[in-house]
Amino acid sequence: MLSNSPPEDFHIVRFSKMEKVGHIEHRARQLYQVCAGQRSRVWAKAEADTEWRPLFYRDKAIGVVLDMDSDFTRPVIVLEVTNAQGEWIGPPEGTDISDEEKECDAQGHVIENSMFDDVTTQWELDIHEQIDQVGKTFLDKLHGNFNVFVQRAKDHIESRECQLRERERQVCARESVTERLATRLELKERRLEEELVRCEHKIKEYESLRLEIERQDAERRDEQERILAEKTEELRRQRDELQAEKDKFQEELNRMSELGKVQESRIKLDIGGNQFTTSLLTLTKDPDSMLAAMFSGRHELKTEGDGSYFIDRDGTHFRYLLNYLRDGCVKEGTLPQNSTVWRELRTEAEFYQLTGLEEYLKHLLDKKDSEG
Secondary structure (H helix, E strand, C coil): CECCCCCCCCCCCCCCCCCEHHHHHHHHHHHCCCCCCCCEEEEEECCCCCCCEEECECCCEHHHHCCCCCCCCCCEEEEEEECCCCCECCCCCCCCCCHHHHHCCCECCCCCCCCCCCCCCHHHHHHHHHHHHHHHHHHHHHHHHHHHHHHHHHHHHHHHHHHHHHHHHHHHHHHHHHHHHHHHHHHHHHHHHHHHHHHHHHHHHHHHHHHHHHHHCHHHHHHHHHHHHHHHHHHHHHHHHHHHHHHHHHHHHHHHHHHHHHHHCEEEEEECCEEEEEEHHHHCCCCCCHHHHHCCCCCCCCCCCCCCEEECCCCCCHHHHHHHHHHCCCCCCCCCCCHHHHHHHHHHHHHHCCHHHHHHHHHHHHHHHHHC
């Protein structure tokens, strides 16, 4: 394409990486009908995401100049020409060049003939035909393997769906048991409240009786006071037992509620090809981590075909990071006694911004170095 041409004025031309820059420039000049007296020079980049480079030496091979190792690299070539006043129209957009490069002319002559003209033989044509045949065979096999992979993926998804349905059935059964327990506890609580009311009435009766007996006999008054104290202690003990049962039930409800939240917020992760299943609560437990930022809801994340979120990292040690988030710390004996694993895990902790785990691993490595 020309350095100032619109995107639709883009042409795809096939060259060998051994072709000279001067011949590619000659073909570009023919393509855009550049006049013979009009100067030109070539800019190029080996990949679409690399920087532009000036190709001022026409007698060098394009593959050598752009450091192309593969025969299937598709570089982008731009032709810059001068205007009617003899000034350069400008390099490609986004190119940062010096003042010397702005005025520099290409060196060497434009090469009209390709270095491969008149050297193509029937043997070479047969070789290319065989290469094309091998490529087609490879693509057919690749397509077949891909279909097998897709079928296995479908079978795996169906299996996982069956497991999820079974898990849902178990959760429903547990919820039913919890509801029955809650009903029984409520009934027992009402009965205890009724018993408490009756005991309070009895206390009043004992109090009136104590006053009556006090007028009659001091010994009987002392005896009634002792009985009243015992009843009061028994009532307090029952009240404490009731409160303990209420606290235990409330704690059980809280645990079941947390379990329900974990099950509702299941998340599948694909870490470098390794599948992990966890919950939103676990991933956002460390608010300063990158995982908390990713799944905070502030950013839109794309999912894979199976519903998982892909992260391009090595998933070998990711389970240690999940265990750290679940437990809130590194428990004794959960990490391998291997300094290489510690260093790799520390690198992953730095990437996911898990400061606590990173400092813990740094302490282990420093201690290991001092002992060694």
